[in-house]
Amino acid sequence: MQASTHRLQSLIFSMFVIVLCSSQVNRLIDAEVGEDRGQMLPGCVEAGWEVSTATMEL
Incomplete structure (x- = not known):
């Protein structure tokens, strides 16, 4: 029982x-x-690249 508690505490700490x-x-x-x-895409910002929730779902 003590080992399981220690493993659980260790796992929680690691996740934190x-x-x-x-x-x-x-x-x-x-x-x-x-x-x-x-700015790193072809045509830079002037190319009209649009980043929105809708385009990110593609």
Whole structure:
């Protein structure tokens, strides 16, 4: 019983660390990359690339 409790606590802690690291990495990426306005796509921003919920579902 004690081993199962320890494994569960270890799993919960590991999941917490993963979520924490993931959110930190996402913040760093957002700060580095900034807003994605399609500037890396052919024709740059002037090409009229539209990013919306509807186009992301394609």
